[in-house]
Amino acid sequence: MSAATTDPRGGLSDFFYRHSGLLTLALLLPPLLWIGIVYLGSLFALLLQSFYSLDEFSGLVVHEFTLTTYGHLFTASNLTIILRTAVMAAVVTMASAILAFPIAYYAARYAKGGWKALFYLAVMMPLWSSYLVKVYAWKLILAKEGIITWMAEKLHIGWLLDALLAVPVIGGSSLSFSYIGTFIVFVYIWLPYMILPTQAALERVPKNFIEASADLGASPRQTFRTVILPLALPGVIAGSIFTFSLTLGDYIIPQIVGNSRPFIGTAVYALQGTAGDIPLAAAFTVVPVVIMGFYLTIARRMGAFDAL
């Protein structure tokens, strides 16, 4: 210690050399503080709020520990909201996976050089423009007097569109006023998050495995089913974590495209803004956290995080 104070030049490094534990602490402290206070702190405050309740008469939050707010989650209308959101997220995730796989497969195994760059560009480009601009653009595309209806009329398949919109529940008066529209926009917006991890996983499937499989007499279908798909699955699951959780939490798309039936995100937005019911909004926010907890546990079992 005395040597460290007498020699100012090497003092600090000497000190840290002798106390290596302190060095680790000094390096880790800023990120730990960030995670602890900013990141976990806000989540913790949220969790705390969800155990308070709203006094129905005065509209003020009662700061007493209670489980009644969670009880409100289990009323029929709120359960419907949760179910609607979870089903939408699951359907969007499946559709994204099915659409993304062939694209990722081509980009990973066949595209070369300039084509490959072009593929990356095409996948990434939608991420560069504003999310809101894209959603509003889709509102116009899907509108009753938008380009899709117009093309259907010109191709004399307007009856097909009408039949689709006549389907109960998912239909509506126009594409942009129905669940179908909400679904299309969700898939469009989140698709890149599915393609990129899937492509990364497919690129890591060794080529000689596929050749070996063929040498041993497997048909292409068998090779795909027993070699490529299992090896690429962690990538697909990693992508599905993005699409699933992003859909669970989004509150802008259902406001602009769809039939105004609330999703978890829009319900939270309305509760904290219009109603001032912060406790119920917080309790609603815990729902996606719990759903994602289960989802991640299953995903980890399937090795999704090896591909990240």
Add this chain to the structure above:
Amino acid sequence: MTFMKTAIASLAALAAVAGIAMAQEARKEIGPGEGQVDIVAWPGYIERGETDKNYDWVTAFEKETGCKVNVKTAATSDEMVTLMNQGGFDLVTASGDASLRLVAGKKVQPINISLIKDWGTLDDRLKEAPWHTVDGVHYGVPYQWGPNVLAYNTKVFKDAPKSWSVVFEEQTLPDGKSNKGRVQAFDGPIYVADGALYLMKTKPELGIKNPYELNQAQFDAVIALLKNQRQLVGRYWHDAMVQIDDFKNEGVVASGSWPFQVNLLEADKQPISSTIPAEGATGWADTTMMHAEAPHPNCAYLWLNHSLNPKLQGDLAAWFGSVPSVPAACKGNELLTDAGCATNGFENFDKIWFWRTPTAKCGVEGGCVPYSQWDKAYREVMSQ
């Protein structure tokens, strides 16, 4: 956990003490300006000529008084209440469904009307209005008002619809097609009052006297009507610009709306017009109110005085499609024109039920259904 709880509890206690300590006395005089004033306002309410240089009622005020005007816009009444609860603002242009909540929450201070030199020029119908006057004390200066009109497509309706039934009940419209999927409703809980107003006239046996004071039976009847309406509504409107797009591109032919959207659609040569049907209409009446702990009270009073300037009132009415609170503003304003006040609804004051916060305490026997229930029920309606 306990630490945080204690911290929050003590903060709340501190706030309560501060609230009590603050004497709710109106100011006696206007001192020199503090150099700025911070206002929470509806979008389009305080213009400094940035969108259109003809519409500017801030620059001259700033030059004259030296008070720089800072505006924070809010999209809903609830957002305004939240911002005022957080504090740090001097003034707010509160609608009737926010103003009484602000008074009850002690977030706004009484206004000394003898310091408002143009108070006498105000529309007599607004001077003692119950949404800013509580027990004879004035909590603000009326700013603008207007109706929630029925906007309709003139190609479908050759004559203006006579009743709100076109948006509430399934029926065949004059063009021979059903109204299903072609009408819209507002997505805020305050819209329950529109349903109540309709039932007040069409089902007198329910005994609704005031659409903001509903007992449980009346409320249930209104919610049943709105659940029925859900089947007709393709999408509820929230954002004025999105509604404009829905009228243009989604085949929406009738909806409750604001003169603001109708003016923009008409300016765009769309076949849209508006009317106030026989049942009357709900509407808004906005009051400029002053925060209980306004950091710049003198500049705030200067703005309150400026806000009644006939030129400002007329220009604003032309810009927003509203009605001035100063009748003198209706004459000789270039932007509004002499017909403007009538177009925007000046004569319809008595037909309009202005937005108010529904509270449990009311004149109806057995008490009324409070706003929190309106909110919950309306969310269920939309979720159906």
